[in-house]
Amino acid sequence: MTRFDPCLIVKRLVVKRAEAVLYDEAFHKGVNVIRGDNSSGKSTIMNFLFFGLGGNLDRSAWSRHALLCDHVWLEAEFNGNPAVLRREIDVSSQSPMEIYGGRYEDAVSAPIEAWKRYPYSRSTNQESFSQAIFRLLEMPDVAVEGTSSITVHQILRLLYADQLSPTENLFRFEGYDPENLREAVGNLLCGAFDTEIYELQQLKRTKERQFTEATAELRSIFRVVGGDDESMTLEWINQRRGALNKERDEVSKELSEEEELFFSDPGAKKLSLQSQKQLYKKVQKLQVKIQEVQSEIDAVEFEISDSAAFIRTLHSRLEALRDADLAASIVGAVQFETCPACYAEVSAAENTISACHLCKTPLDVERERDRIVGIVNEISIQIKQSERLQVIRQGRLDSYQEKLSSLQSEWRAEAKKLSALSARPTSAAREKIHELQRRLGYVDKSIEDIEKQVKLANKIGDLSEKKANLDRDIQSLSSKISSLQLSQTSRLRSARSLIEKKAIEFLKGDLKRQDSFENPKSIQFSFAKNSITVDHNTYFSASSRVILKLAFLVGFLEAALEDPKFRHPRFLMIDITEDKGIELSRSHNFQDQLIKLSNQTKVDHQVILATAMPWSELDQGLFVGRHSTREEGTLEFLPKAFGFEDQGREI
Template structure:
């Protein structure tokens, strides 16, 4: 049987209370039937599956017995790679998730560091378990305009028909349910969401955030200086600087003339040399500070370059890991006709144990597959942490460069003062010298202010140019995204047509209980409106609405088994086969249809059905666990197993 990715298969569900195991059953590919009397706990098990995969349950969805449990352990295969998901049962349903790469049996003895803990919601420094699961399923992490990113919970809402949701709704019921979010989920599962659009949208959001930050920074600067007046233009500042330097030169010339007369006195030389010596020490100290600051800048630049290379290596390893897995699946076991060392013909012997046919070393392919999930998550976390450190280093580099520029400006000013003081020694009347020196000090301070204004004006210019470029980039990205979205119309039309064809087939196979189901010509459904019509009819009996909703979900799954372009995870849970007074014969007919569709499929998939009246034609191997009753429910509170016992 072939596999279309994404593909989600549940292999085992374990529910615990402390060290006691209250439920432990294995699941399989194809149809899985959980059977039992009404109120015996079938829906509780379905909710545990939904919750264990990352779904949210409100207080009304938790049964009294479910809240007595502590943890849900779920062994699943994501695109063929095994992993164990563990969540603590919480009324708010917003508990974190721990993920282990491998099988449930191995996870029991695994050290704590082998588990990766992911929070319910993403943050700037840590990804959520939805992001981790999407990565394992090789599905894009899609953000929806006006709402948060799509979560695994939103995906599961279109894969789980529970008893508490209205049967006329395609999605599992939720209070806050924006139309654009439902539409994005539906389009994503139909394969009508282009990865390039996602990447461009991510880039557009990043540039929009940068544009907002640049605008805010500009507003802050203008607020400090009293608005963006003409005095802050570079031309005016440059003219002001030239005027100040010219005035300083004139004052320096006057000071030279004044000092020439005063220098004839013997005491003046001592004063001049003492001031020159002090200024020389200041310049020396500034030079040392400049070298140290430059060394800090060089060090951070080297760290940035080295870390960039490290991140590139990690991403290459992730890509190589996926390529190696694909190559192993395609090539399989390599066998030699002759020994590569001595060229002797290799005997083709059959061995019960999988091993290299040359050296007879056992091949542990299962263990290698178990480690893939852990390695992928670990490398992805390293990449995210390294990128976060790069952001911190970049900020530190920017700060150091600003400090370096400021120290260089101070050094240039002091160096010029030293050059002026070291020129031809002159003197004049002390009072005139003091006055001229005071004026020079005022001019130097004005020059410092002008230099600060230059930096501020440059920053305004840089921010304005950056903002203009971001405007242009955002418009260009918006145009490209719109173009790609238009090109997806054909894909969505094709996917919906295939789903519609399957739904019509299922409805025609229903018992003759609803006139509009007997020979429908077209079925229209809308993810955004959360609605479905048959030949433009919207009113159906309560039991027929159950059949229609179930037909839609099964038809959607069947379409994903027929077309590899769907991003549907080929997984479905149905807990409404006897809702709204549906008669037993009609329920049995639907179960028969689902099993026939599953048996005819050539692609890996999984359907989990909960029923109180199983069809007599269901093969025994399709059942999961025993037939539960009101006295002997699905959760074994009466005879719990010890942790670690066989299922």
């Protein structure tokens, strides 16, 4: 069999209450049939599958028996790699998920540290389980304008035909259901959402956020200093600084003249030396602080550089792991005709598939594949953590640099005072000299404030330049995105055309019950409008609407099995084959069509079908579990264990 990625295959479903196992069945590739009488629990099992894979169920979707269960364990293969998903049943919705890389048999005894816990929703510090599952399926983590990112739940809504949703809708019913989100989900599964577009959109959103932050920072600066950007120019600051320096020179000159009159005063020289000593000590302390801060800056810059190299290494390892997995699946076992050490001919041996052809060491290929999911998630978590630490380090670096700038400004001011004080003796004997010194101090403080304003003006200039650059980048990215989106139009057109073709073929195979289904010319469907029509007709009998919906969903699957460019996970769940009064022969005909389609394809896929009317000619190997009844439901509760009489029945 060939595998087109993404590919999702459910291997096993286990439902537990405490340590008691209430349901434990294995699933297989191709068509899986869950059969049983009405109200015997088939829909409950389908909902458990939906929930276990990451779907979100509101309280009305849970049966009373299902709410007596605690956990859903689901073993699945994501692009051939096995993993176990575990979720606690919680009617408050949006339960977190735990993921284990490997098989169910190993998961039940695995230590808690072998599991990775993911919340339903993403946050700054932690990714969601949807992001983890998309990574395992190698699907892009798509954000939709005006809404949150696409989740596994949104994908499954287009892969699960449940009993409670209107049959005229393509998606499983949901209260909050924006059109652009449905459109994005449909386009993504059609393969029309290019990864490059997603990356450019992510970059554009980042730059738009940076543009907004720069604008807000500028607005805050102007709010504090008053005025606008025109009143805080370097030209105005330089003029003000020149005037203050001129005033300082005049006051300094006048002060020198006054102090010369008292040069012979022995106390003046003593005072001058004491002042110089104090200023010298202060300048020394500032120099030590500057050196300490510069050392901190050097250390943080080294950490940032070292961590950046580590992150690049992790990305390379992740890519290499995927390449190695792909190469191993294509190349398979390596066999030598001659020994690489002595060049002697290597004799053929039995069991070469399960052991090394050369050294005869047993091979455990399955165990190696089990470890892939865990390693991929572990490396991805390391990347996320390292990137968050980089943000923290950058914040520390910015803080140290700001502190260094402040210390250097203070050092320059104090050094200038020391230089001026060393050049001439001073005296504090006269009030006039005191006044001149106070004026000199005021002017120095004003000059110091001007220096701060220079920094502020430079910051304003930098922010303004940053805004201009970001604006240009945003415009450029918008143009690139638009160009790529135009190129994707042809991909979407071809995908939709293939879906329409396959759906028409399937519809023609229906029994002759609906005139418009016998020879339809076209099928129109809209992900955004959540609708489907045949030759622009919208009125059909209730049972025919079910057949039309099934024809679309199966046609979508068949198109994905023919065209590897689809991002459809080649997975489908159907629980409506007897809805709206579908007659027995029509349901059996649908089952016959579905099984023929499954048998004809050579591409890995899975369809899970729940029915109360299994076709008598179905291969027994397609059945999952026993035939359930109202007396012996799908969930195996112990007699009177949970406080109700009809303990074996399921809804």
